[in-house]
Amino acid sequence: MTDILIPATYSTPLVDFRFSEHRLALRGEAYPENALAFFSPLTEALAAYLARGATAPILMSFQLRYMNSASIKMIFQLVKMLEQVSEAGRGVSVEFENDPDDEMAGDFAEDLADAFPTLALRLAPAV
Amino acid sequence: MRELNDAAAADGVYFQYRGYFSQPMIEQSIGQLGMRAQADKLDSAAHRRLINAFIEVSQNIVHYSCDALTEAAAKDDEIRFGSIEICEAGGAFLINSSNPVGEDDARRLNERLTALVELDQAALKAQYHQALNAESEPQSKGGGIGFLRLARGSSAKLQFSFVDVPVDPEIKIFNLTVTVQKP
Numbered sequence: 061m062t063d064i065l066i067p068a069t070y071s072t073p074l075v076d077f078r079f080s081e082h083r084l085a086l087r088g089e090a091y092p093e094n095a096l097a098f099f100s101p102l103t104e105a106l107a108a109y110l111a112r113g114a115t116a117p118i119l120m121s122f123q124l125r126y127m128n129s130a131s132i133k134m135i136f137q138l139v140k141m142l143e144q145v146s147e148a149g150r151g152v153s154v155e156f157e158n159d160p161d162d163e164m165a166g167d168f169a170e171d172l173a174d175a176f177p178t179l180a181l182r183l184a185p186a187v
Numbered sequence: 188m189r190e191l192n193d194a195a196a197a198d199g200v201y202f203q204y205r206g207y208f209s210q211p212m213i214e215q216s217i218g219q220l221g222m223r224a225q226a227d228k229l230d231s232a233a234h235r236r237l238i239n240a241f242i243e244v245s246q247n248i249v250h251y252s253c254d255a256l257t258e259a260a261a262k263d264d265e266i267r268f269g270s271i272e273i274c275e276a277g278g279a280f281l282i283n284s285s286n287p288v289g290e291d292d293a294r295r296l297n298e299r300l301t302a303l304v305e306l307d308q309a310a311l312k313a314q315y316h317q318a319l320n321a322e323s324e325p326q327s328k329g330g331g332i333g334f335l336r337l338a339r340g341s342s343a344k345l346q347f348s349f350v351d352v353p354v355d356p357e358i359k360i361f362n363l364t365v366t367v368q369k370p
Contacts, residue, residue, distance in 0.1 A: 070214040070217075070218075071210065071213075071214055091213075091242045091246070092210075093210040093246070093249065093262075093263060093264070093265065094262050094263050096262075097262070097263065125235070126217070126235070126238050126239060126242055127239070127242075128242050128243060128246055128333075129243060129332040129333040129336050130333075132319070132332065132336070133319060133331075133332060136319045136320075159231070167339075171315070171316065171319065174316065175316060175319065175320070
């Protein structure tokens with residue numbers, strides 16, 4: 061399984077999906093014109109990784125600033141996939157590193173916490 | 188709405204653009220708004236609320252304005268016509284966006300927004316959660332949550348109108364106002 065490293069642009073986040081270390085991260089902005097085109101390969105790669113059925117715990121971390129609604133929806137899908145393996149018994153933690161004054165990203169974390177009550181979500185102030 | 192807009196304009200135009208919108212234009216505008224915010228020492232939470240709303244309304248223009256330089260079916264590198272004016276009034280930013288839409292879209296948008304402005308914050312949140320979980324509507328490029336998100340982030344009810352275009356009865360000008368509170 062190849063790791064994915066995609067540098068950030070003005071409107072897309074740094075993608076650092078280290079499947080080899082079971083650590084996944086998205087950092088930066090997420091408002092591409094075509095969110096489906098940007099996120100679909102990531103969703104597919106994550107699905108393939110999860111289907112391999114390793115047991116090592118997964119850490120997914122988000123440090124996102126501006127997001128458009130289409131990206132929010134795609135990221136929600138990523139977290140949903142993680143929730144499903146977590147329900148099946150694999151260790152999964154999801155971390156949000158936010159500026160304390162970024163209430164919209166904070167809201168997003170809260171929305172995820174509401175939608176996935178069993179998932180281990182942690183809000184961490186960005187350093 | 189016109190009176191409100193005139194009052195806002197008297198108070199100060201913060202940002203104004205009328206012309207063709209594209210993703211690079213939006214990215215540059217966000218950079219520009221960032222410089223303005225820095226110069227004004229704008230509260231960063233207010234700035235972020237403003238930018239999130241700006242992204243949503245400007246990408247709506249790129250995705251849905253019926254005046255397009257690019258092909259109707261295009262999903263990338265689209266260029267479409269509209270206008271956005273951000274005014275400061277009464278301790279808030281008023282984000283006014285306008286773009287032409289076809290009759291069918293106008294009817295659909297009108298139905299959707301008329302229902303949406305009746306919802307309180309709790310109901311908006313519930314619908315938003317439902318929409319996050321749902322499959323996307325085929326005609327939607329925002330996952331069906333764009334207006335819900337704008338309504339949740341707006342400190343006043345969304346205001347909208349559809350104005351006839353005398354020279355073209357098949358087109359309406361869609362006007363939308365989002366209010367973003369400063370602290």
